[in-house]
Amino acid sequence: MAADDDGPDTAGGASGGGDGDLLRAPLVIEYPFNRTTGPVVGAFVTALRNRTVLGIRAADGRVVCPPVEYDPQTGAPLHELVEVSDTGTITSWSWVDRIREGQPVQSPHALALIRLDGADTAMLHVVDAPGPEAVSTGARVRIRWADEPTGAITDIACFELDGGAS
Amino acid sequence: MRDVAIVSVAQGEHRRAAGELNEVEMVEPILREALDGVGVTIADIDFTCSGSSDYLAGQAFSFVMTLDAVGAWPPIVESHVEMDGAWALYEAWLKIQTGAADTAFVYSYSKASPGDLPRVMSRMLDPYYVGPLWPDSIAYAGLQARAMLDAGITSERRMAEVAYRNRESARSNPNAQVVGSPSVDELLAAPMLSDPLRLHDCPPISDGGVAVVLAAGDRARDLVERPAWIRGIDHRIDSHQIGARDLTSAPSVALAAQHAGVDGAFDVAEVHAPFTHQEQLVLDGLGLADGVDVNPSGGALAANPMMAAGLIRLGEVANRIMDGSAGRGVAHATAGHLLQQNLVCVLEGGE
Structure with missing residues (x-):
């Protein structure tokens, strides 16, 4: 791990005692591996880069979104990717007051399960809303796209409440 | 199937932060108490299995250091799961079933306090x-x-x-x-x-651990007057994709309970439900009859050391069987978020 420049006092690594000489090292939580995303997850994140959302048709005809590689009921491989809408309905939600590093909206917001129109299952994301009183199960939401997509779930910057229709 | 019993249980006093202790120092007294409880040493143990998480310890292969508290010289037969200790107990139970061991030592712990x-x-x-x-x-x-x-x-x-x-x-x-x-x-x-x-x-954030000694058949009868026999044990899992799950039920609890032989008639139940709303889902999945004493220990809402709170449920039931206050009990452990994975164990006294 690269050390920060601590200046000449500690540049030699020697510690002479005293509070100013406490040794400190950052602890970074990370998963430092590269992975291939495969034909299903890869198609999904590639589509996000083009501002479209894909689901996948399960054996029973339902559309699972985000798409999975294997049928949730039978375990059979799935192949038929289906485009779904960028609007949807909140199926459950909770309110996040304490914001943590990395979360897509850096102000109080809702964590939500959202069933996109054209899908039969819900995806997890966040809803940028003014307060918990503005959010409800059944509320309509719309994707707000990131300015610069990179092919990741965060290409959906967040969801926003859709015009009060509910 | 071989008869396998829990014959000793020890747990520390769980607290918000075991600040001055590292993991080895935190678990050593617990491990010693569990072994001393039945007058054995690690030399009498055929198989050791632990449960802990590198993500909580903040470094890779963190469980290896904790073996210093076990004493791994001369070499011991040892394994580890990155799961709650209830799953380490499952592995140890399987090991005894294979005939490769007659005794096993199972422990799990975490010190979650240094992180968020x-x-x-x-x-x-x-x-x-x-x-x-x-x-x-x-x-x-x-x-x-x-x-x-x-x-x-x-x-x-x-x-x-x-x-x-x-x-x-x-x-x-x-x-x-x-x-x-x-x-x-x-x-x-x-x-x-x-x-x-x-x-x-919500559960408290807790530092702590638990240790359990298992023994088969006559070995168990030699060690304690009333072994807590494992009459059934099973674990099952639901989809990790919560948007494709019905969150108002826990099918894997019911499936594990069915395969563990849960039939409703118990003196005591200890269930691992970290959040208040989850207790009802677990109890519904277990299908317990009325009158069962649920969580006399206070459950995970009273102390929730990650990786240990599930095995503690098995230990709490076993203690009540070994001390004669219960004849038959059921313990449940969960892993993952939203009751994704569930283990159910039926314990009883008797021959």
Whole structure:
């Protein structure tokens, strides 16, 4: 791990005692591996880069979104990717007051399960809303796209409440 | 099947932060107490299995250091699961079933206090669809609570009643961290922590551990007067994709209970439900008859050391069988978020 420049006092690594000489090292939580995303997850994140959302048709005809590689009921491989809408309905939600590093909206917001129109299952994301009183199960939401997509779930910057229709 | 029993249980006094102790120092007295309890040393143990998490310890292969507290010289036969210790016990039970061991030592622990636990727990989620959103474990659990509230199968009051009962039960548990509770009305007057969850709906963050000795057949009878025999044990898992699950039930609890031989008739049940709304889902899945004493220890709402709180449930039931206060009990452990994976164990006294 690269050390920060601590200046000449500690540049030699020697510690002479005293509070100013406490040794400190950052602890970074990370998963430092590269992975291939495969034909299903890869198609999904590639589509996000083009501002479209894909689901996948399960054996029973339902559309699972985000798409999975294997049928949730039978375990059979799935192949038929289906485009779904960028609007949807909140199926459950909770309110996040304490914001943590990395979360897509850096102000109080809702964590939500959202069933996109054209899908039969819900995806997890966040809803940028003014307060918990503005959010409800059944509320309509719309994707707000990131300015610069990179092919990741965060290409959906967040969801926003859709015009009060509910 | 070989008859296998829990013959000794030890756990530390769980607390918010074991600040001055490292993991080895924290678990050593617990391990020693479990072995001393039946007068054995590690040399008498055929197989050792532990449960812990590198993400909580903050370094890779962290469990290897904790073996210093076990004493691994001369070499011992040893394994580890990155899971709650209840699954380490399952592995040890399997090892004894194969005939490769007659005794086993199982322990698990965590020191979660140095990190931001609700944030660290987001690292066990799907790395493509969910992990990059960094959902904290409390808001994540809130999605399940909301689904149950919307469906009308629980209420904020019923959830507060679960918190009250568990934390009042913890008064008789010397190891508990959260002991005693304000009234249900007072609990409901508190502000939301992460709507729809209040602070009392959430487990405490705990440092601590637990250790258990298993023995087969006559070896168990030699060690204790009343072994707590494992009559059934099974574990099952539901989809990690919570948007494709019905969050108002826990099918894997019911499936594990069916395969473990749960039939409703128990003196005591210890269930691992970290959040108040989850206790009802577990009890529904187990299908217990009325009159079962549920969580006399206070459960995970009174102390929730990650990786240990599930095995502690098995230990609490086993202790009540070994001391004669219960004849038959069921213990449940969960792993992952929103009751994703569940283990059920039936324990009883007798020959």
